[in-house]
Amino acid sequence: MSVESVGKEILKEAGFERLREAIIEELVRKISRGGCYGADIRKIIEETFKEEEFVNFARKLARIIEEKTKIDREKSNKAACQLVEEEIADDIKNIFHGQLEERRNGKSKEEKQIENIGKESKLWDEATKRFVGKKQNVIELIAEIFREHCLIRYTIIAGFSLLILSAILFNSIYKAIVVGLTLTIFSSNSLKIKIANVLGGLGGNINIFYLYINSPAICFNGRKKRN
Structure with missing residues (x-):
């Protein structure tokens, strides 16, 4: 009209x-x-x-x-x-x-x-x-969030990078995900496994904690004014 x-x-x-x-x-x-x-x-x-x-x-x-x-x-x-x-x-x-x-x-x-x-x-x-x-589909919404929020993008990349390093050291994607999501520690005297536990825990919890704390600010319902 x-x-x-x-x-x-x-x-x-x-x-x-x-x-x-x-x-x-x-x-x-x-x-x-x-x-x-x-x-x-x-x-x-x-x-x-x-x-x-x-x-x-x-x-x-x-x-x-x-x-x-x-x-x-x-x-x-x-x-x-x-x-x-x-x-x-x-x-x-x-x-x-x-x-x-x-x-x-x-x-x-x-x-x-x-x-x-x-x-x-x-x-x-x-x-x-x-x-x-x-209304957007999920892929469009995720892409928009990553495009508009640099801090979120870099934080998520950092978290996943730590998880990838953990998976490489564990030689197991499954173990890295378990450590990242649950903070379960895989016992071992190996320094490599100990480092993998630390990296996996940091990577998973950086992503989870950061997204939880900042979700009200980044959700579509509260989108920022853009000129």
């Missing part, structure tokens, strides 16, 4: 450009802090417009929509949120590298009414709902 001529005029009259950057920054902050897969962009905009910095603009925008369209006062606030969503959708999509899922289904009766009236009034041209976090 894109904003039509009347929609652009209404946004201009309400002074949207003056607050455009601030609104986008606040939305990105909210999404980055708690935008899990499936979060409705429009709901996040509604929450944002309740904040002191934006409440006057939101009221003015809703009032102008009510005056210039057939959308009544009760629905004008939601229409205002939808109009802003259409205007900034591409900005949000670019910031999150396309991780914005668009759906044409699943709209409520009220949403359909607002969309149809808005289309007739030339606020926008076609109805779309948007949600944070386009």
Whole structure:
């Protein structure tokens, strides 16, 4: 969906450009802090417009929509949120590298009414709902995490390198994995086996402990703002 001529005029009259950057920054902050897969962009905009910095603009925008369209006062606030969503959708999509899922289904009766009236009034041209976090498969998600987080990448590589050295010294991948996951020690008077025990334990626990401690920061639901 894109904003039509009347929609652009209404946004201009309400002074949207003056607050455009601030609104986008606040939305990105909210999404980055708690935008899990499936979060409705429009709901996040509604929450944002309740904040002191934006409440006057939101009221003015809703009032102008009510005056210039057939959308009544009760629905004008939601229409205002939808109009802003259409205007900034591409900005949000670019910031999150396309991780914005668009759906044409699943709209409520009220949403359909607002969309149809808005289309007739030339606020926008076609109805779309948007949600944070386009679903990825496991391989894509792992690749993205490794690409974006250098510290994670280097730590995991270091951990696996120690496990590989342990496996070489043990002459057994199985023993290295057992030591790494369980800290089980294979008894031996051989210095080589003792070193293998140490390397395997370090390698496995570096990976497990590091990922456990940092998982809240690296999971997709808490992805960082990217410009």
